[in-house]
Amino acid sequence: MNRQAMKEAFIQQFGGSSESIRCFYAPGRVNLIGEHTDYNGGYVFPAALTFGTTMLIRPRSDREIRLASGNFELQGTIDLDRAEYVKEEEWINYPKGILVHLQKNGYTFGGYDVYYYGNIPNGAGLSSSASLQLVTAFGFMSMEGHPIDRVELALVAQRSENEFLGVKCGIMDQFTVAMGKRDHALLLKCNTLDYEPVPFDSRGYKLVIGNTNKRRGLVDSEYNMRRSQCEQAAQELRAKHPGLQLLGELDLDQFEDSQSCIKEETVRKRAQHVIEENDRVLKSVEALKKNDLPEFGRLMTASHDSLRDLYEVTCRELDVMVEEALQVDGVLGSRMTGAGFGGCTVSLVREDAVDAFIRQVGTAYQDKTGLQADFYVASIGDGVSELADCYIN
Ligand code: GLA
Numbered sequence: 001m002n003r004q005a006m007k008e009a010f011i012q013q014f015g016g017s018s019e020s021i022r023c024f025y026a027p028g029r030v031n032l033i034g035e036h037t038d039y040n041g042g043y044v045f046p047a048a049l050t051f052g053t054t055m056l057i058r059p060r061s062d063r064e065i066r067l068a069s070g071n072f073e074l075q076g077t078i079d080l081d082r083a084e085y086v087k088e089e090e091w092i093n094y095p096k097g098i099l100v101h102l103q104k105n106g107y108t109f110g111g112y113d114v115y116y117y118g119n120i121p122n123g124a125g126l127s128s129s130a131s132l133q134l135v136t137a138f139g140f141m142s143m144e145g146h147p148i149d150r151v152e153l154a155l156v157a158q159r160s161e162n163e164f165l166g167v168k169c170g171i172m173d174q175f176t177v178a179m180g181k182r183d184h185a186l187l188l189k190c191n192t193l194d195y196e197p198v199p200f201d202s203r204g205y206k207l208v209i210g211n212t213n214k215r216r217g218l219v220d221s222e223y224n225m226r227r228s229q230c231e232q233a234a235q236e237l238r239a240k241h242p243g244l245q246l247l248g249e250l251d252l253d254q255f256e257d258s259q260s261c262i263k264e265e266t267v268r269k270r271a272q273h274v275i276e277e278n279d280r281v282l283k284s285v286e287a288l289k290k291n292d293l294p295e296f297g298r299l300m301t302a303s304h305d306s307l308r309d310l311y312e313v314t315c316r317e318l319d320v321m322v323e324e325a326l327q328v329d330g331v332l333g334s335r336m337t338g339a340g341f342g343g344c345t346v347s348l349v350r351e352d353a354v355d356a357f358i359r360q361v362g363t364a365y366q367d368k369t370g371l372q373a374d375f376y377v378a379s380i381g382d383g384v385s386e387l388a389d390c391y392i393n
Pocket of ligand 1: 034035036037038039169170171172173338339340
């Protein structure tokens with residue numbers, strides 16, 4: 001749906017004229033390396049994409065907030081004085097949670113008509129939900145003329161996901177969608193929120209995202225379980241490291257010396273993944289700065305192996321797609337991206353091999369899984385913004 005079509009859909013939905021409609025946009029994200037490290041206070045290295053969620057918004061004269069979307073049949077209204085999570089309201093809970101948590105930070109809102117359209121595949125691990133959250137937060141704050149602190153908005157969105165929606169996610173997705181920078185990946189230390197945009201000049205190589213189109217089952221409960229296993233590991237490691245808050249504070253040597261404090265083998269494996277993955281992020285950024293893309297690719301693949309064997313968040317479809325990707329000439333590395341259990345892979349592919357990659361991986365993947373994959377050649381875009389050319393008349 002282009003912006004003209006969106007505007008027409010808006011008017012059809014809410015009536016009135018298009019004067020005073022404003023337009024906001026937030027991207028999705030792909031994580032290049034550093035998976036399941038964020039809620040452990042570790043490093044991540046994600047980038048914002050050039051596809052995302054667009055939001056048209058127009059003030060109303062009453063206090064009602066009316067929401068509709070070009071992606072979902074379901075429409076909704078939000079009463080800010082009595083807003084709570086309602087399972088049947090599906091996607092409406094995302095903007096609702098954002099407004100509830102912005103109110104908790106002291107911001108007030110009037111009534112609005114709002115229309116969304118997004119082109120991030122849902123449930124694919126490319127952060128369609130963080131995109132919806134951030135476009136809402138940024139758009140509503142801008143409409144009200146409230147001061148905008150992007151990091152605050154990211155934290156509000158994370159809190160909403162944790163408390164309003166019940167998923168104990170880390171800060172990576174919301175931070176990337178808020179702070180993304182064109183042609184740069186963000187090296188983010190998740191316990192301090194210190195970050196560095198690193199130019200992702202993948203000379204002659206492309207990031208290719210492969211969507212397994214495997215619906216992610218049980219992701220929320222498995223995700224929350226991984227998180228509590230990490231907390232348990234940190235708790236047991238305190239026997240040797242009394243001040244330890246989060247696993248991400250330990251380096252490889254410290255972990256090596258104290259891992260015997262962790263009683264259960266599964267919990268120890270989870271912790272080992274986190275400690276080693278953290279180290280891989282720093283090494284991969286170093287490799288990138290030296291323009292050593294083969295090393296960057298090797299680290300990506302090592303990350304996948306660890307997510308499969310130690311953290312156990314891949315699934316057959318993700319593993320098949322990565323294995324097939326690594327068979328293609330011109331591929332430097334490949335891994336799952338996001339929470340796992342389905343969703344997408346990301347591969348570093350020589351530019352002139354991209355077509356062959358899509359053909360070859362697509363065919364082999366379908367033969368082995370019976371599912372049809374989708375591929376997107378990724379470009380790295382900016383974080384959430386207002387689209388200035390979209391004051392629609
Ligand atoms: C999801 C969460 C993130 C992060 C990743 C795994 O995308 O929302 O906070 O934990 O999984 O790295």
